[in-house]
Amino acid sequence: MSAYNLAILAAGTFFLVALITGVWKYLEIVASPEAKAHPYVDIAHRSALMYSFAAILLSVFVQISELPATLEFWAALMPLVFFGLAIASYIAQGWIQRTDNQLRDAHGSVGVFMWALIVAEIGGFSVLFYGVIIAIF
Numbered sequence: 823m824s825a826y827n828l829a830i831l832a833a834g835t836f837f838l839v840a841l842i843t844g845v846w847k848y849l850e851i852v853a854s855p856e857a858k859a860h861p862y863v864d865i866a867h868r869s870a871l872m873y874s875f876a877a878i879l880l881s882v883f884v885q886i887s888e889l890p891a892t893l894e895f896w897a898a899l900m901p902l903v904f905f906g907l908a909i910a911s912y913i914a915q916g917w918i919q920r921t922d923n924q925l926r927d928a929h930g931s932v933g934v935f936m937w938a939l940i941v942a943e944i945g946g947f948s949v950l951f952y953g954v955i956i957a958i959f
Contacts, residue, residue, distance in 0.1 A: 824891065825898040829881035832902045833874045839909060840870035846916070862916035862924070869912055873905040880950060887953025897949035900942035908939065 843866045850859035859867075880898050887894055915924050925932065 823895075825884040825894040826881050828895065829877050829884060829898050829902065832906070833877035833881065836870050836874035836877055836905065836909065839913075840867060840874055843867040843870055843913065843916075860916050860919050861922045862912050862919070866909060866912035866916050870909045873909060876905065877902060880947070883947075883950040883954050886957050887950055888957040889949070889953035893949065894953065897946045897953075900946035902946075904939045904942045907935075 843863065847859040847863050847867045850863055851857050880901065884894050884898055889897075911924065915921060921927060925936075
């Protein structure tokens, strides 16, 4: 699979999740006396929507980049995996409704996950951005 195809499939998946979590959010709003969904249901909906467009951005950068295809694949895969994991964690928090801030009571593994996410997302995008810069200049 090419990095472009991977990013497009991720964009479609994230967008579909955004649409489904939007329905979930609506149902919670209608059922709530305060007309509000649980914070993580809202976050899951918005993050899936934003990450769907971020995946499209990655697909465009892959198309422009002139780096080796294998490097582009891994550079795109890393942020896409962590986008998906973040959405999944928000869905889980919305489902169990135990907290309104998963980092407040976080344990050591959450910190490790967050640093891995930071490195993967910034690192992967930086590689693709570098490929775009090389292609343009």
